[in-house]
Amino acid sequence: MDKALTEKLIFYRRDFHKYPETAWTEFRTASLVAERLFRLGYTKLLLGRQIFYIPSIMGRPSKDIIDRHAKRALDQGGLREWINKMEGYPGVVAILETGRPGPVVALRFDMDAVDVSETTNSSHIPVQEGFASVNPGAMHACGHDGHTAMGLVLAEILKREESTLKGTIKLIFQPAEEGVRGAKAMADRGILDDCSYFIALHLGMSNPTGKLTAGTHGFLCTTKFDVNFIGKASHAGAAPQDGKNALLAACSAALNLHAIAPHSRGMTRINVGVLQAGEGRNVIPPKALMKVETRGETEEIAAYVYSRAKDIIEGAAIMYGTEKTLQETGSATTTQSDGEIVDIIVDAARSMGTFAEIERDAAPGGSDDATWMMKRVQERGGKATYIILGSTLKAGHHNECFDFDETVLPMGVDLLYTVLRTLSKKQ
Amino acid sequence: MDKALTEKLIFYRRDFHKYPETAWTEFRTASLVAERLFRLGYTKLLLGRQIFYIPSIMGRPSKDIIDRHAKRALDQGGLREWINKMEGYPGVVAILETGRPGPVVALRFDMDAVDVSETTNSSHIPVQEGFASVNPGAMHACGHDGHTAMGLVLAEILKREESTLKGTIKLIFQPAEEGVRGAKAMADRGILDDCSYFIALHLGMSNPTGKLTAGTHGFLCTTKFDVNFIGKASHAGAAPQDGKNALLAACSAALNLHAIAPHSRGMTRINVGVLQAGEGRNVIPPKALMKVETRGETEEIAAYVYSRAKDIIEGAAIMYGTEKTLQETGSATTTQSDGEIVDIIVDAARSMGTFAEIERDAAPGGSDDATWMMKRVQERGGKATYIILGSTLKAGHHNECFDFDETVLPMGVDLLYTVLRTLSKKQ
Amino acid sequence: MDKALTEKLIFYRRDFHKYPETAWTEFRTASLVAERLFRLGYTKLLLGRQIFYIPSIMGRPSKDIIDRHAKRALDQGGLREWINKMEGYPGVVAILETGRPGPVVALRFDMDAVDVSETTNSSHIPVQEGFASVNPGAMHACGHDGHTAMGLVLAEILKREESTLKGTIKLIFQPAEEGVRGAKAMADRGILDDCSYFIALHLGMSNPTGKLTAGTHGFLCTTKFDVNFIGKASHAGAAPQDGKNALLAACSAALNLHAIAPHSRGMTRINVGVLQAGEGRNVIPPKALMKVETRGETEEIAAYVYSRAKDIIEGAAIMYGTEKTLQETGSATTTQSDGEIVDIIVDAARSMGTFAEIERDAAPGGSDDATWMMKRVQERGGKATYIILGSTLKAGHHNECFDFDETVLPMGVDLLYTVLRTLSKKQ
Amino acid sequence: MDKALTEKLIFYRRDFHKYPETAWTEFRTASLVAERLFRLGYTKLLLGRQIFYIPSIMGRPSKDIIDRHAKRALDQGGLREWINKMEGYPGVVAILETGRPGPVVALRFDMDAVDVSETTNSSHIPVQEGFASVNPGAMHACGHDGHTAMGLVLAEILKREESTLKGTIKLIFQPAEEGVRGAKAMADRGILDDCSYFIALHLGMSNPTGKLTAGTHGFLCTTKFDVNFIGKASHAGAAPQDGKNALLAACSAALNLHAIAPHSRGMTRINVGVLQAGEGRNVIPPKALMKVETRGETEEIAAYVYSRAKDIIEGAAIMYGTEKTLQETGSATTTQSDGEIVDIIVDAARSMGTFAEIERDAAPGGSDDATWMMKRVQERGGKATYIILGSTLKAGHHNECFDFDETVLPMGVDLLYTVLRTLSKKQ
The missing domain is CATH 3.30.70.360 (Alpha-Beta Plaits)
Structure with a gap:
C-alpha cells in the first residue's frame, strides 16, 4: 500500500479512536463513513430502515440516550444530513456495482466502542500521541476503530480499481457488535441474501502481528x-x-x-x-x-x-x-468457515509474503454476531468465513490499556483487496 | 378418690404406657377403652365412621402400616370385635344420657403415643416398675396414657353417680393428637354440635404438681x-x-x-x-x-x-x-377459653383444696388440635376451655426420659368430676 | 407563645426545610444554629471534637462528599467561622449555666434531612409557599427541621427567663439521626455524663395534632x-x-x-x-x-x-x-422512659390545656439513636424520656409528600419550657 | 475355545450372577476364585494385607455389615479357610511364575456387584434360566460376573500352556470397583510395581458384540x-x-x-x-x-x-x-493407553478374525479405578491399556434389566490369551 493511503488509514483509525461511540450511538462514526464513501463516489449508500429489520434490533439504549449521543455526535464533527437519514439507527451499507457479471461479495466492518474508560497512563500510545478517548466511559478497546478505517481505505482502493473488478461488492459498516446486538437486524433485513461470498474480519484476538487465521469454527x-x-x-x-x-x-x-x-x-x-x-x-x-x-x-x-x-x-x-x-x-450463533473461501484467503495471504504464519482454522471460543451474517449467507448457498488478522496487543481486548499494532492495518487491507480480486472473478 | 379407684387409675395408665400406639394405630388402646366402658354400662358407644369425617383425616399412615399395627394390637390383648367396628379408625365416643334435662357436656381424652424410643436407663420408673414400652420406637412420652386412664376412671365415677347428674355427658377418646391429625375429623363429623360445654385437659406442660391452669389462649x-x-x-x-x-x-x-x-x-x-x-x-x-x-x-x-x-x-x-x-x-387452630367455664373450674379447684396454685389463663405457646373441637363448640354458641393439670416431670415432653408424677391423676379426675357436677346442673 | 416568637419559629423551620442537609453534612444548619445561639448570648458553645468521640462515628460519607457539602453550605448562607470550628463534624452543644444550684438537664434536637427528592406537586405546602428543598435528592421528610427550629426558640425563651431558672441546661443539636449514626459518638464523648435529666422529642410518628406521648419503650x-x-x-x-x-x-x-x-x-x-x-x-x-x-x-x-x-x-x-x-x-439500642420524668411531663401537658390526649407510654416500634443518650444518662443514675409530639401529617415519614402541622411547634416549645421550669427546681 | 471350557465359563458367570456381592463384601466370590485357582495349581495366591494398603481403602462399609455379609458368604457356599485369610478384605492375586526370563504382565478382573434389585420380569434371561440374584438389593448389573469368570478360565488355559510361556503373569481379582473404591489400595500396596505390562478389560460400555476397543483415554x-x-x-x-x-x-x-x-x-x-x-x-x-x-x-x-x-x-x-x-x-484418575500395547492387542484381535470392528482408542467418558493401576505401572515405565470388549446389552449398565451377550466371554478369554502369548515373549 502506498504511503499516502497508509497515512490515511492511520489517520482514520486515530480519529475514530479519539471519538469512540458505543453500541447504537455510532452517529459520528457512521456519518463520517457515509460522507467519505460518498466523496469516493459510492452513490449507492443504504441507511436506516433500508439496512435494519427493526424487530430484530437488540439492546438498543433508551431514546433519551440515543438523542443525547446523536447531539454529541454533531458537536464532535458528525454530519447532520447523514445522521438524519439513519432514522436513529447508525450503520452504512455501500454497494459497488461493477456492472460486469460476477458474484456478490460482502464484507463486514464493525464500528462500535466498549464501555471502558481509557487509561490516562503516559505510556499508552493514544495518550502520548493525543488521540485517547475524549468521551468518558467509552473507549475503542477492541479494535473496531481499526476495522472501520480498513473498510474506508479498502473502499478507496476498490473505487480506484473498479474497472478491473467484476460482480458486486457490499461494504457493511455495522453498529453494536459489542453485546452481539447489531448484526442480526442487518441479516434479517435481507441485505446479504444475494451474496455468494461473505467475509468478516477481526484483528488481534491472541494472534500476534504476522499471523493470519483464514477461517474459524467454534464461536459460541x-x-x-x-x-x-x-x-x-x-x-x-x-x-x-x-x-x-x-x-x-x-x-x-x-x-x-x-x-x-x-x-x-x-x-x-x-x-x-x-x-x-x-x-x-x-x-x-x-x-x-x-x-x-x-x-x-x-x-x-x-x-x-x-x-x-x-x-x-x-x-x-x-x-x-x-x-x-x-x-x-x-x-x-455459531458457524464454520467454508473451505472454498478459506483456500482463497490462504492463497492470497501466501502470495503477499507478509504473513509469517498462516493458519487455516481456529476456534476462538468467544462470540461475534457476524455469525448471523455468515449463517444467513450459508443457508442460501453462499460461502462465508471469519478471518483473524494477528496484531500484537499492549493489553487484552476490553482492557483500559488495550492498544494494537497499527502496522497490521495495511496488511489487512491488502489481504482483503487481494481476496476480493480473486472472488470477483468467480462464477 | 378411694384407694381402689386410684389403684385402677395407676394400673390403667401403666398398662397403656407399656403398649404405646402411635397416631392412627391406637387399636389396642381404643378397643380396651371400649370394652371397659361397655362393661361399666356405657351402651351408647360410637365408633368408626360414626365419629370421623373421613375427608378431614390427616396424616394417616399407609394401609400396610395400619394393618400391621391392628394385628399387633390383637397380639397385645386388643379385642377383635371392637377393632372391627372401628373400620380402621381407632377412637371411641361414649355417651351418658341421664334422661334428665340439662346441658350436653363433652370432654376430650387423647390416646396416642409418640415416635420416641423409651430409655432403658434403670433410674427411669417405667423401667424399674416394669411398664416401659415394649413397642420399639413408640413411647407414651407426652402423658396421653394418663389422659386415657383418667377418662376411664372418670367414666366409672360418672356411671356410679349417674342418678345425681343431669343432661348428657360425652367422653371423647381421640386418636392422633400428635402431629395434630385426629381432632379435626371428629369435630367435622359433628359429634360436638349439640354441646354446651367442652373441656380438654393436658397434664404437665411446664406446670409442677399442684398448679392448675383453668383456661388458655395463644395456642398457635x-x-x-x-x-x-x-x-x-x-x-x-x-x-x-x-x-x-x-x-x-x-x-x-x-x-x-x-x-x-x-x-x-x-x-x-x-x-x-x-x-x-x-x-x-x-x-x-x-x-x-x-x-x-x-x-x-x-x-x-x-x-x-x-x-x-x-x-x-x-x-x-x-x-x-x-x-x-x-x-x-x-x-x-387457636382459641381462647371462655370466662364462664373458667370460673367454674377455678371454683371447683378451690373447693377441692388440693391445688397449691390456681391460674385462670396462660399461653402455652404450642399447638393442640383440641382447638378444632373448642372452635366448633364456640362457633355454635357453646363454651369451651383447655385445662393444664400441673405435674412435675422427670424430663420434657417427647424426651426419652419423660415421666410424670402419677399423683396428679386422681386430682385430675376429681377436678373433672366436680366441674361436671356443676355444669350438669346448668340451664 | 407570643406571635413574634411563633413567626420566628415558622421562619426557622421553613428556612431549614428549604436547605436540607443529610447526615454528617449539616454544615449550613449547624453554623446558623451556632450563630443564632451566640447572638442570643450563649457563650458556651461546644463544637467539633469537644462533642464527638470520633471512633464512635458511624456511616460518615467520604471526605470528598463532606468537602463538597461544606462548600455548598457556604454557598447557601452557612458561616465559615463556625464551620471551621466544627472540624468536619457538624453539631452544636449550647450550655446555659444559671449559676444557681440545681440539676443538669439536657435536650436533644436532631438536624438532618433524608435522602428523598421532595415532590414538586403544587398541592404540597412547601411548594406553594416557596420553601421546598433546593438541594436535589435531599428533603426534610422526617420533621427534624421542626425540631431544630423548636430548639432555637426554646433557647431564646430560656435566655430571656434565665434569672428564674436554676441548675444547668444543655441544648444538644445532633447530626445524623437518620441511619442512627450520630448520637452514639456524642454520648460516648461524655457530654451527658453530668446530666440528671434528659429529654428527646420527635413530632408526628402516627400521633395526630393534640396528642402527646410522654414516654416510650420498645424502640428496637x-x-x-x-x-x-x-x-x-x-x-x-x-x-x-x-x-x-x-x-x-x-x-x-x-x-x-x-x-x-x-x-x-x-x-x-x-x-x-x-x-x-x-x-x-x-x-x-x-x-x-x-x-x-x-x-x-x-x-x-x-x-x-x-x-x-x-x-x-x-x-x-x-x-x-x-x-x-x-x-x-x-x-x-432500646430503653424505657423513667416514670419520674414522665410524671412531670404529663403534669406540664395537663397544666397547658392544649393537648386533647395525653398518653404516658407507647412503643413506637422503630429505632432512634437518642436511645444511646438515654441509656448513657440512665446508666449514671439520671432519668430520661422520649416524647412524641403529635402532629397530623400529610404523608408518612420519609415520603416525598411528607409535611407536618406547624401549629404543633409552639405547643412543643411551651411544653419543653414548662417541663424545664419544673426540672430546674429539682434537687 | 473348546466347548468344555466355554461351558465352564458360562457356568462360572451364572454362578457369580446368582450370588452377587457388593463392594468390599465379595467373600463368597473371592473365596471361590481362590479355591478354583488353587485347584488349578496356582500355589502363589496373595490375600488380605498382602494385596491391600489399608490406609488407601475407601468406602468400606461398617464392621457390622462386613461381618453380616461374610456370614452370608458361608451360607452361600463361600469357603471359610480362604475367607479367614482375607482378613476382612476380599480380593485375590494369583501369580504364575514360568521360571523363564520374561516380562511381568498383570491383568485386572473386578468382582463386585451393584446396589440394584434385579428385575423379576420373565423376559429377563437370568430369570428364565434360574440364575437371577438371590441377594435382595444386589445385582451383577455391570458385567463383573463375566469379568471374574473370564479370569478363572484364562487362568486355566494359562496353567495348561504354562510351559510355552515366559516371564510372570499376575491375575488380579479386585473388589469394590463400583464407587471406585478398591483399586487404589491394591496399587498403593505395590503389587504392580514390577509389571512391564498391565491390562484391564470391561465388557459392554455401548459397544456391540463384535466390536473391540484396544485402548482408551478420557476416563474422568x-x-x-x-x-x-x-x-x-x-x-x-x-x-x-x-x-x-x-x-x-x-x-x-x-x-x-x-x-x-x-x-x-x-x-x-x-x-x-x-x-x-x-x-x-x-x-x-x-x-x-x-x-x-x-x-x-x-x-x-x-x-x-x-x-x-x-x-x-x-x-x-x-x-x-x-x-x-x-x-x-x-x-x-485418568490415563491414556500406551501405543505399544494397543498395537499388540489390535494385532491379536485381527489374527483371531472374530471381531467385526477393531478400534484403537476411545474416550468412554465414565470412571474406572483401574486407572490407578494403569498410572502406577506407567509411572514406573511400564505400559498399560484398558480394553472394551463389545457385548450387545439388553439394558444399560446399572439398570435392573441389564444383561450382556455371553458369547463375548470366550472371545475375551481368547483375546487375552493371544495377547499374553505375545507379551510373554517381549524383552
Whole structure:
C-alpha cells in the first residue's frame, strides 16, 4: 500500500479512536463513513430502515440516550444530513456495482466502542500521541476503530480499481457488535441474501502481528438478556409481610442459574454478570435487575441453557410473588468457515509474503454476531468465513490499556483487496 | 378418690404406657377403652365412621402400616370385635344420657403415643416398675396414657353417680393428637354440635404438681404438610442435562421457606424438619421429600405463612421442571377459653383444696388440635376451655426420659368430676 | 407563645426545610444554629471534637462528599467561622449555666434531612409557599427541621427567663439521626455524663395534632452495616474458573441472612435492603455491596441476630474465596422512659390545656439513636424520656409528600419550657 | 475355545450372577476364585494385607455389615479357610511364575456387584434360566460376573500352556470397583510395581458384540465423598434460636456446589446425589448427610472442582455454626493407553478374525479405578491399556434389566490369551 493511503488509514483509525461511540450511538462514526464513501463516489449508500429489520434490533439504549449521543455526535464533527437519514439507527451499507457479471461479495466492518474508560497512563500510545478517548466511559478497546478505517481505505482502493473488478461488492459498516446486538437486524433485513461470498474480519484476538487465521469454527452461540423482578416495597421493620422481595427473587434466581447442569454434548456457560437491587437499607427491595448471558457450543445446547434459565427466572418470580420481565439484548450463533473461501484467503495471504504464519482454522471460543451474517449467507448457498488478522496487543481486548499494532492495518487491507480480486472473478 | 379407684387409675395408665400406639394405630388402646366402658354400662358407644369425617383425616399412615399395627394390637390383648367396628379408625365416643334435662357436656381424652424410643436407663420408673414400652420406637412420652386412664376412671365415677347428674355427658377418646391429625375429623363429623360445654385437659406442660391452669389462649395455628418433588433421574456424569433435579428443587425451596418474612402483627414460625432426596451418588436426584410445618399467632398470620410457603414450593418446582405434591398431614387452630367455664373450674379447684396454685389463663405457646373441637363448640354458641393439670416431670415432653408424677391423676379426675357436677346442673 | 416568637419559629423551620442537609453534612444548619445561639448570648458553645468521640462515628460519607457539602453550605448562607470550628463534624452543644444550684438537664434536637427528592406537586405546602428543598435528592421528610427550629426558640425563651431558672441546661443539636449514626459518638464523648435529666422529642410518628406521648419503650435495638465482598474478575466465557464470584457470595449470604431463625423471646428483623454487584454481563463479578440492617426487641436478641449475620457473611466469603469487609454504619439500642420524668411531663401537658390526649407510654416500634443518650444518662443514675409530639401529617415519614402541622411547634416549645421550669427546681 | 471350557465359563458367570456381592463384601466370590485357582495349581495366591494398603481403602462399609455379609458368604457356599485369610478384605492375586526370563504382565478382573434389585420380569434371561440374584438389593448389573469368570478360565488355559510361556503373569481379582473404591489400595500396596505390562478389560460400555476397543483415554478423574453436617436440635416453635440447622447448611452447600464455575480447559461435573437431613417435622434439624461426587477431565481440573467443593462445604458449616466431616469414599484418575500395547492387542484381535470392528482408542467418558493401576505401572515405565470388549446389552449398565451377550466371554478369554502369548515373549 502506498504511503499516502497508509497515512490515511492511520489517520482514520486515530480519529475514530479519539471519538469512540458505543453500541447504537455510532452517529459520528457512521456519518463520517457515509460522507467519505460518498466523496469516493459510492452513490449507492443504504441507511436506516433500508439496512435494519427493526424487530430484530437488540439492546438498543433508551431514546433519551440515543438523542443525547446523536447531539454529541454533531458537536464532535458528525454530519447532520447523514445522521438524519439513519432514522436513529447508525450503520452504512455501500454497494459497488461493477456492472460486469460476477458474484456478490460482502464484507463486514464493525464500528462500535466498549464501555471502558481509557487509561490516562503516559505510556499508552493514544495518550502520548493525543488521540485517547475524549468521551468518558467509552473507549475503542477492541479494535473496531481499526476495522472501520480498513473498510474506508479498502473502499478507496476498490473505487480506484473498479474497472478491473467484476460482480458486486457490499461494504457493511455495522453498529453494536459489542453485546452481539447489531448484526442480526442487518441479516434479517435481507441485505446479504444475494451474496455468494461473505467475509468478516477481526484483528488481534491472541494472534500476534504476522499471523493470519483464514477461517474459524467454534464461536459460541449466546443469548444476552436483562431480567427485571418487580416486587413491592414495604418497611422492613414495620410491615415486612407487605413487601414482595425482588432482591431475594433475584438472588435465588442467580444461584440456581449458575447451578444449571452442564451438557454432555458440549460446553455451556452462564453468567449473571450484574445484579442491582433495592432502594434503601430499611425497605423490602421492590426492584431487581440482572444482566445475564447464556452460551452453548451448539444451537441445541445454547437453547437448552436458555430454556433452563427461563424456567428458573419464572420460578423465582413465583416464589416471591413478583412480576418479571426478560428482554433479550443480544445474541450470536455459531458457524464454520467454508473451505472454498478459506483456500482463497490462504492463497492470497501466501502470495503477499507478509504473513509469517498462516493458519487455516481456529476456534476462538468467544462470540461475534457476524455469525448471523455468515449463517444467513450459508443457508442460501453462499460461502462465508471469519478471518483473524494477528496484531500484537499492549493489553487484552476490553482492557483500559488495550492498544494494537497499527502496522497490521495495511496488511489487512491488502489481504482483503487481494481476496476480493480473486472472488470477483468467480462464477 | 378411694384407694381402689386410684389403684385402677395407676394400673390403667401403666398398662397403656407399656403398649404405646402411635397416631392412627391406637387399636389396642381404643378397643380396651371400649370394652371397659361397655362393661361399666356405657351402651351408647360410637365408633368408626360414626365419629370421623373421613375427608378431614390427616396424616394417616399407609394401609400396610395400619394393618400391621391392628394385628399387633390383637397380639397385645386388643379385642377383635371392637377393632372391627372401628373400620380402621381407632377412637371411641361414649355417651351418658341421664334422661334428665340439662346441658350436653363433652370432654376430650387423647390416646396416642409418640415416635420416641423409651430409655432403658434403670433410674427411669417405667423401667424399674416394669411398664416401659415394649413397642420399639413408640413411647407414651407426652402423658396421653394418663389422659386415657383418667377418662376411664372418670367414666366409672360418672356411671356410679349417674342418678345425681343431669343432661348428657360425652367422653371423647381421640386418636392422633400428635402431629395434630385426629381432632379435626371428629369435630367435622359433628359429634360436638349439640354441646354446651367442652373441656380438654393436658397434664404437665411446664406446670409442677399442684398448679392448675383453668383456661388458655395463644395456642398457635399450624399446618403440617409433606412436599414431594418428582423429577427425573439421569446419569450425573454422562447426561446431566437429561435429569430434573428434585434435590436442588427441595434445597432451593427449603432456603427460601426459611426466608419467609416475619409478620408485624404476631409471631410466625416455619420449619423444614426433614429433607430426604436422591438415590445414588452419581444419579441426578429424581425424588425429594420435605416435612414442613408453618405456624402463626392468629389464623390470618398462619394463612399468610402457609400461602407464602405454597408459592415458594410452586416456584421451586418450576425452577427445576419437576412435578410436586403437597399433602396436609395435620393442623390446629387457636382459641381462647371462655370466662364462664373458667370460673367454674377455678371454683371447683378451690373447693377441692388440693391445688397449691390456681391460674385462670396462660399461653402455652404450642399447638393442640383440641382447638378444632373448642372452635366448633364456640362457633355454635357453646363454651369451651383447655385445662393444664400441673405435674412435675422427670424430663420434657417427647424426651426419652419423660415421666410424670402419677399423683396428679386422681386430682385430675376429681377436678373433672366436680366441674361436671356443676355444669350438669346448668340451664 | 407570643406571635413574634411563633413567626420566628415558622421562619426557622421553613428556612431549614428549604436547605436540607443529610447526615454528617449539616454544615449550613449547624453554623446558623451556632450563630443564632451566640447572638442570643450563649457563650458556651461546644463544637467539633469537644462533642464527638470520633471512633464512635458511624456511616460518615467520604471526605470528598463532606468537602463538597461544606462548600455548598457556604454557598447557601452557612458561616465559615463556625464551620471551621466544627472540624468536619457538624453539631452544636449550647450550655446555659444559671449559676444557681440545681440539676443538669439536657435536650436533644436532631438536624438532618433524608435522602428523598421532595415532590414538586403544587398541592404540597412547601411548594406553594416557596420553601421546598433546593438541594436535589435531599428533603426534610422526617420533621427534624421542626425540631431544630423548636430548639432555637426554646433557647431564646430560656435566655430571656434565665434569672428564674436554676441548675444547668444543655441544648444538644445532633447530626445524623437518620441511619442512627450520630448520637452514639456524642454520648460516648461524655457530654451527658453530668446530666440528671434528659429529654428527646420527635413530632408526628402516627400521633395526630393534640396528642402527646410522654414516654416510650420498645424502640428496637438495631445495627446497620455495609458488607463488601471482594472477589476477582475473569472472563465468564473464556476463564470462568479464574474468577472469585462476589455476586454469588452476596446472593448466598442474602438468602441465608433472611433465613436466620426467629427468637422465642421477642421480635427479630433482618433486611438486605440493597445489593449491588458486578461490572459487566460477561465478567465474573469481582465486587458486591450489601446494605443490611438487623433488629431485635432486646439487646440480647439483637446481638443474636447480628452474630448469626456475621457467621453467614463469613461463610459466604469462604464459599467463594472472596475477601469481605463489614462496616457498621449505624446503631441504636432500646430503653424505657423513667416514670419520674414522665410524671412531670404529663403534669406540664395537663397544666397547658392544649393537648386533647395525653398518653404516658407507647412503643413506637422503630429505632432512634437518642436511645444511646438515654441509656448513657440512665446508666449514671439520671432519668430520661422520649416524647412524641403529635402532629397530623400529610404523608408518612420519609415520603416525598411528607409535611407536618406547624401549629404543633409552639405547643412543643411551651411544653419543653414548662417541663424545664419544673426540672430546674429539682434537687 | 473348546466347548468344555466355554461351558465352564458360562457356568462360572451364572454362578457369580446368582450370588452377587457388593463392594468390599465379595467373600463368597473371592473365596471361590481362590479355591478354583488353587485347584488349578496356582500355589502363589496373595490375600488380605498382602494385596491391600489399608490406609488407601475407601468406602468400606461398617464392621457390622462386613461381618453380616461374610456370614452370608458361608451360607452361600463361600469357603471359610480362604475367607479367614482375607482378613476382612476380599480380593485375590494369583501369580504364575514360568521360571523363564520374561516380562511381568498383570491383568485386572473386578468382582463386585451393584446396589440394584434385579428385575423379576420373565423376559429377563437370568430369570428364565434360574440364575437371577438371590441377594435382595444386589445385582451383577455391570458385567463383573463375566469379568471374574473370564479370569478363572484364562487362568486355566494359562496353567495348561504354562510351559510355552515366559516371564510372570499376575491375575488380579479386585473388589469394590463400583464407587471406585478398591483399586487404589491394591496399587498403593505395590503389587504392580514390577509389571512391564498391565491390562484391564470391561465388557459392554455401548459397544456391540463384535466390536473391540484396544485402548482408551478420557476416563474422568473423580472423587466421591460423604459430607456430614452436625448441628444442634431444638424445638422449631419454642426455641428456634437454640438450634444449629444442619439441613439448611446442607441445602446451601448443595446449591452452591452445583454452581461451581466450569473450567475452560475441560469438562467438569459435580453431583450431590443424596441428601438426608432432619429428625422430625418440628425439630430444627441437627444432622445432614450429603453424598457427593466431583469429576474433571484432567487431574488439574478435578482438583479445581474438589478444592472449590471443600471451600463451599466449609463456608456452609460456618454459616450455620455446625461441625462438618468430609470423608472420601472413592476416587479414580485418568490415563491414556500406551501405543505399544494397543498395537499388540489390535494385532491379536485381527489374527483371531472374530471381531467385526477393531478400534484403537476411545474416550468412554465414565470412571474406572483401574486407572490407578494403569498410572502406577506407567509411572514406573511400564505400559498399560484398558480394553472394551463389545457385548450387545439388553439394558444399560446399572439398570435392573441389564444383561450382556455371553458369547463375548470366550472371545475375551481368547483375546487375552493371544495377547499374553505375545507379551510373554517381549524383552
